[in-house]
Amino acid sequence: MADMAVSRIKREFKEVMRSDEIVQCSIKIELIHDDWTQLKGEIAGPPDTPYEGGKFILEIKVPETYPFNPPKVRFITKIWHPNISSVTGAICLDILKDNWAAAMTLRTVLLSLQALLAAAEPDDPQDAVVASQYKENHPLFEITARHWTNAYAGGPHKFTDIDAKIQRLKDMGIDEHDARAVLSKENWDLEKATEYLFR
DSSP states (O other): OOHHHHHHHHHHHHHHHHSHHHHTTSEEEEEETTEEEEEEEEEEOOTTSTTTTOEEEEEEEOOTTTTTSOOEEEESSOOOBTTBOTTTOBBOOGGGTTTOOTTOOHHHHHHHHHHHHHSOOTTSOSOHHHHHHHHHOHHHHHHHHHHHHHHHHOOSOOOHHHHHHHHHHHHTTOOHHHHHHHHHHTTTOHHHHHHHHTO
């Protein structure tokens, strides 16, 4: 990797480590296998959002052309959000594409992703199913997003009725994540989810 990119990443790494956000445990970054191109990020779900209480892990791949090109970032932790794929973790955020500027840093990226969790853009979705639920049945979207935060990001919530529906599908031989994903897409309607799975 180009020396310039490595020295820049090292400097940014220190910036994150010294930031107020790391003290408050709201963002974190670490190296994978001592490789400055492979990083692991972590952001805390922002307060007063369905993601509150969750810790979300990110894969960050830094290109050799950094900082002139943005890092490639995706969510490893599964999440229910209009701008993040519930399947692949791909993110729709302008600064990770056309609106990247060389002055931006890894800290900027982590804080921008945290801000995205607090302010979704359903009219520019990465996941059309989630965006549709967000716009058409927002209370149900909130419940679903909270449930996914609980299931995948260590969130504090309990959903007995939802867990019971997932268990019903698991009893029919369906994988837990597949059961959760289909129920989420079918607005937690067990009958519709079962029809979808066994059609």
